[in-house]
Amino acid sequence: MPSFKRVAPIQTRRSPRSRRSEPSTPERSASAPPRLTTACAVHETPVACDLVRTTRLLLHTLRDDPADAETQGHALLVRACFVRRLASGIYTYLPLGLRVLAKIEQIVREELDAAGMQEMLMPALSPIELWDESGRSALFGQDALPAFLIDGRGGRFVLGPTHEEVVTVTVGSQIDSYRQLPVTLYQIQSKFRDEARPRFGLLRTRELMMCDAYSFDVDAPGMHRSYDEAVAAYLRIFDRIGLTVTPVQARSGAIGGDVNHEFMVTSVIGEDKFVKCPNCHYASNIEAAEAGEAAEAGEAAEAGEAAEAGEVGSSTDPPKDGAPAHSLDAPSMKTCHTPGCTTIDSLVAFFTRSGTDRGAGVDVSPALTEITPADTLKCVAMMTAQSEPVVVAVPGNREARVPEGWRLFQEADFADNELFVRGFIGPVGLAEKGVRIVADWSLRRRSGPWVTGANREDHHVLGVIRDRDFSIAEWGSYATVQDGDPCPRCGSPLALQSSVEAAHTFQLGTTYSSKMSGGSFLREDGSRAPFYMGCYGIGISRLMAVIAEENHDEKGLLWPEAVAPFQVHLLSIGAERSEETRVAADNVYVSLKDAGAQVLYDDRELSAGIKFADSDLLGIPMRVVVGKKGVSRGVLEWRSRRTGLSGEVGLDAPGAVLV
């Protein structure tokens, strides 16, 4: 991992090139720096605060947004000189950015330490044999686990995308007995992922800073306790950083395990989405989210129970007769030549064209000349976890959801199941050939008529009526949940939120410990058992991006106190023309530092406008101005970047700005 993370206190630099002499007061006494006691001081950071004269700081702000910036937060981080892109998805943390990163890390350390975890550091590079052992090397190169592989002299190595294997063998070799358990370890480490598409600046990158913790317990109940403790610590971290977070049900993906939660920060970037019930506590990532059946009066309880009890949110009770009475009297279905209409959009366009343009011999009832996607039945072929081909029916205006463990049909599947005609799948006649047809709740209240696939190349059928022309084997939540869909537990309308996944916690169980050598310990009765593990990841660099995204205005960044690179931005105005002003500003700088504040001192000989603009851009919470206007009256001016509140305090007691 990069050495920059181990930030040792930097010695005060007194460069001979410094343009002016340092103030006579010592910048730092030999004794330990005073602990912050001011209201705005949350804690100390491990970063030395000595390099704080802007004339000595690597700071080159940009007036224009960089061309490749996708979001305001990203643009501001680049303009304000916090980060710089080296290649797609690869960023350098410049001095200011590193300070923010270090503050976030420190909050994470404090909370995890307080939760009884121990920090360690595993290597970023690991031998591929470890990944062969867990079986995950088979996932390399796939999107699920896009690891970088390195061919070295000593064999093949993996630039770690995550560390379950490494931690399992590491801890396994140290722990032999139940007496040594439970234990939870964590590290803050660079992770590497060969992303298909890095984007949103620091939000999705190839190299990222992450804190990952791993718990080891003797049994499942112990794992649950460790998990709950880790989740509680994570919530405290978000609370301190000032981000609103919602833990949601999610999918475990390539990490594995049963229970897992994503920590979603509501954000306008909306890289991810989740749904939340305003009534009960149901919250889920959009990928894992299920909806209940839209409830008529009195049906809510039943729908909720069904979903809660159902494995994939399905039930097998017979369909209710929700069909309008006239449906059964509707004209019988007709097959129609629909060349090339393999998508809902093209199908709708086909039928919405003028009647003469529909191809010869097509008899379309007048009622169908104007159809919408909602009038079509979208049928998607999927393979269940048991490798059973099924047809999933959803309304044409909604996306099919792939239940966990299932997958969409691939080329080979279509080749193996000639019943399924890609692009023209429909429910009619398939049940008779042994294909199970499942449907989304939202289809239950309408029997038809539907436009749907004819299971024949370039053909669809019109006027299809459920329970007359086909039947549904199972009802469930098979459509991607939309805003306002009923909660699967209580039936209340779900709210859809755009968000960023900031952390992810997993109950791994024995997924890794049962496969890795040394992944077991001796029980009290002398028998050998695998560890019950949990793993907990929180994206440090991603948090920095989210904070910037959620804390800025048109002028620049607005760092929350807890993670701001500095607490005070001291600006001298006109000091190059006034020795009195310069001395006053220097003295204020020293006083604030002696009071324990982290101060960035803009001592550059630049016009006031530039210094004010840069100050707004950097977003340090408190701005303090020492200029001739105030100095003549013996005062300095302060202003809160966030609230705009301002005032004056005497130059003889600048520490007053800290309370």
Added chain:
RNA sequence: CGGGGAGUAGCGCAGCCAGGCAGCGCGCCUGCUUUGGGAGCAGGAGGCCGGGGGUUCAAAUCCCCCCUCCCCGACCA
């Protein structure tokens, strides 16, 4: 991986269609003036026009190949 767009000075861009001296703004350097919200004047430095090949008397410009970056999709912490 599919579709679209773009690579010209540190940053943002024009020039390309219609081939003919490498440009503009910001930033940077020097000097003078100015001085509390991105100052003015004068002078200056800085480019393999992404790379390679081709066409041509002549290529930033036209053609071919490659690389990189960005966007949409797929996928994903």
